Amino acid sequence: MADEMANITLNGKTFSFPVHSGTEGEKAIDISKLRQQTGYIALDDGFANTGSCESKITYIDGEKGILCYRGIPIEVLAENSTFIETAYLIIYGELPSRKEMSNFSQKVLRNASLHESMLHFFDGGFPFTAHPMAILSSLLNSVGCYYPQMVTNQREQDLEHFDDAAALLLSKVRTIAAMAYRMKNGLPLIYPKRDLGYSQNFLHMMFTEPYHEYYPHDDITKALDLIFLLHADHEQNCSTSTVRMVASSGANLFASVSAGVCALWGPLHGGANQRVIQMLQEIHDSGDDGTKFIEEAKAGKTKLMGFGHRLYKTYDPRAKILRAAAEKVLQVVKLKDPLLDIAQRLEEKARSDSYFIDRNLYPNVDFYSGIILKAIGMPTDMFTVMFAIGRMPGWIAHWREVAEREKGKIIRPRQIYVGSPRRDYVKMRHREGEISSDYESDDHKSYGGGASENAAAKA
Numbered sequence: 001m002a003d004e005m006a007n008i009t010l011n012g013k014t015f016s017f018p019v020h021s022g023t024e025g026e027k028a029i030d031i032s033k034l035r036q037q038t039g040y041i042a043l044d045d046g047f048a049n050t051g052s053c054e055s056k057i058t059y060i061d062g063e064k065g066i067l068c069y070r071g072i073p074i075e076v077l078a079e080n081s082t083f084i085e086t087a088y089l090i091i092y093g094e095l096p097s098r099k100e101m102s103n104f105s106q107k108v109l110r111n112a113s114l115h116e117s118m119l120h121f122f123d124g125g126f127p128f129t130a131h132p133m134a135i136l137s138s139l140l141n142s143v144g145c146y147y148p149q150m151v152t153n154q155r156e157q158d159l160e161h162f163d164d165a166a167a168l169l170l171s172k173v174r175t176i177a178a179m180a181y182r183m184k185n186g187l188p189l190i191y192p193k194r195d196l197g198y199s200q201n202f203l204h205m206m207f208t209e210p211y212h213e214y215y216p217h218d219d220i221t222k223a224l225d226l227i228f229l230l231h232a233d234h235e236q237n238c239s240t241s242t243v244r245m246v247a248s249s250g251a252n253l254f255a256s257v258s259a260g261v262c263a264l265w266g267p268l269h270g271g272a273n274q275r276v277i278q279m280l281q282e283i284h285d286s287g288d289d290g291t292k293f294i295e296e297a298k299a300g301k302t303k304l305m306g307f308g309h310r311l312y313k314t315y316d317p318r319a320k321i322l323r324a325a326a327e328k329v330l331q332v333v334k335l336k337d338p339l340l341d342i343a344q345r346l347e348e349k350a351r352s353d354s355y356f357i358d359r360n361l362y363p364n365v366d367f368y369s370g371i372i373l374k375a376i377g378m379p380t381d382m383f384t385v386m387f388a389i390g391r392m393p394g395w396i397a398h399w400r401e402v403a404e405r406e407k408g409k410i411i412r413p414r415q416i417y418v419g420s421p422r423r424d425y426v427k428m429r430h431r432e433g434e435i436s437s438d439y440e441s442d443d444h445k446s447y448g449g450g451a452s453e454n455a456a457a458k459a
Contacts, residue, residue, distance in 0.1 A: 010038055024059055041414045052241060052411070057090060057397050058233045062311035067318065069233060070094070078321045083228040084108060084170075084198050087393035090233055091166055091400065107167040112175050112192035112201065115146045122183040132385045133270075135180040136173070137261040143172055144254030151252045158252050159403055165253050166396045173392050174198070177385045178205035184381075199225040202389070207377065216376075217332045223325040223372050224386075230318040230365060231387055233394030239263040239270070243395045247402040248411040260395045261388050270384040273370035276306035277380050280339040290345040298355050306367030307350055308360060315362045322368035323347075329375050343371050 004019045006029045015037050018030045028051045035041050044050045059068045067074040070089050077086050081095075088096045088104050096104060118139065126135055144151040147168065150161040158165070179189050182205075190205045200221045207214040216224075233240070242263035246256040264270035283293045297304040309316050330340065347363050350356040373383055402408055 008034075008038070010040060022059075024061065035414070041416075043416055047241075052236055053244065053401075055236070055398070055401060056093065057394065057401065058235045060235050060311055062309070063313050065312055065314040065317050067234075074230065074317055075321065078226060078229060081229065082198075083225045083232070083390070086229050086232055087170060090393040091397045104167065107164070108171045108198065109194050109201075111168045111171040112194075114143070114172060114175055114179070118143065118146070119179075119189065122179050122189060126183065128184055128186070130180075130184070131265075132177065132180040132184065132382055133261060133265040133388070135183075136176055136385055136388060137258050137265070139176045139180075140169070140173065140261060141254055141258035143168075143176070144252065151254055153250055153252050155250065155403055159400075162253070162400060162403075166400075169253065169257060169396060170392055173389050174202040175205065177382070177389060178202060180385070181206055181379070181382055197221070199228065203376075219325075219328040219332045220376050223322075223329045224376070226321060226325050227369050227372060227386060228390035230321060231369075231390030233391070233397065237269065238266070239391065240394055240398050244398050244402050245411045247399045248408060250410075253396065253399050253403075256399045257392065257395045260391070264388055264391065265384060270387045272306065272364075272366035273373065273387070274380045274383040276343075276367050276370035277339065277374055277383075279305040280342050283342050284338050290342045290349070294346065294349050294353070298353075304346070304350070304361065306370060307356065307363055309364045312364070313360050315360075316364040318365035319363055319368055322365055322372065323363070326368045326371045326375075329372050333375050335375055337374070340371060340375060343367070 005016045006019050008015050008017065015034075017034065020028050020030055022028070031042055042050070057070065059071070060066065069077060069086060070093055072089070072095075077089075081089075084105055085096065085101060088101065121135075121139060121142075126138075147161075147165070150158065150165040150168075152158055175192055181187075182189055188210065190208045192201050192205055196204055200216060203216045203221065203224065204214055207216075236244075239260040243256045243260040246259040247253075267275070283290055286292075293302065293304075296302045347367070350361060350363060356362070369386075370383065373386060374380075378386065
């Protein structure tokens with residue numbers, strides 16, 4: 001039952017629509033019968049004011065800087081949990097018991113390797129110029145072909161194998177990502193190890209060299225795990241909404257998350273931390289130490305990437321967590337990098353300058369994740385791939401939420417048509433004697449017969 005009603009008056013007639021309340025008190029006017037009752041539709045460019053669904057997964061209060069997965073604050077999870085445990089929470093709705101956690105972890109560990117016949121994709125199947133996100137999207141869809149029982153596009157059967165498919169995708173996404181990196185750099189492929197944790201195993205597959213196995217420092221492993229955890233879900237963003245839209249058609253989990261990767265690839269969505277590094281590089285190339293750039297940003301002459309957030313009107317709660325992790329990573333790597341020096345200078349200025357404080361332009365999660373990934377040696381074209389690995393639990397959970405709805409509808413928005421009005425086709429084609437009445441020009445008539453007849457005519 002609705003808590004209250006909202007009235008809309010059109011042409012002197014009033015229509016009432018139910019108002020629903022979420023768990024945390026957010027309000028929504030249910031206009032699902034707006035067109036049926038009034039003949040009108042709602043226009044909301046970008047859907048910034050439209051609730052596309054009801055969900056139990058993530059809660060965000062941007063005004064207060066709150067982010068919760070399944071009701072648990074992100075700060076608590078970052079302090080006490082791991083990416084894999086948080087993935088379980090997001091996907092299944094509750095924290096796992098010890099036995100559940102053990103079974104889930106083992107299932108993820110066992111599924112890390114790719115089918116050997118897939119390895120040819122990394123040996124000439126893609127050009128070396130291929131972007132890692134293109135490879136990731138393609139192979140996430142392709143990997144489902146090796147598990148036909150999980151990829152049926154039949155809801156009941158796909159849900160029956162959901163547990164195996166979820167663990168398989170969580171595991172293989174990092175293997176595909178690591179192999180894409182190594183292929184692009186002409187390095188031999190490294191197989192995963194079952195005795196390494198999730199993030200440690202990924203870094204091992206990324207950076208191990210012949211005759212020298214890479215085992216990252218604990219602070220580096222923890223920082224990457226935090227990046228994955230903090231990106232695991234973020235409500236109805238572009239890629240998550242894409243996954244839900246594809247899922248609403250009845251598409252299987254593999255196809256849906258592959259579409260999510262494509263949406264995330266867009267620079268307005270998943271490329272924010274990459275743009276932070278590009279900004280730092282531009283500042284360095286101009287001979288500036290960041291001081292001039294700050295003043296230009298305050299004057300509106302340039303844009304400060306990695307500061308502020310569309311949803312958060314105060315400090316991004318994820319940024320507070322990654323800031324501490326970034327400090328530890330920089331101490332470990334002891335890297336003398338001018339870009340990281342500029343980043344620290346920008347951060348200090350923005351955190352103390354009233355111009356930025358008054359406008360809530362605090363460093364966000366993309367700023368610190370960019371610094372961390374840069375410091376550990378991750379190339380910028382892999383930044384969005386890291387985002388995709390972290391976002392996988394959320395995509396999986398949202399697919400399941402759509403798939404389990406008994407009377408779910410395919411997502412099909414309306415539009416306001418603003419093109420040419422209806423026109424008379426016949427009059428358009430015959431104006432000013434443009435063409436003959438039977439729509440046959442000389443060129444059309446020349447193809448009336450067969451090739452031999454045309455040749456004979458020309459002779």
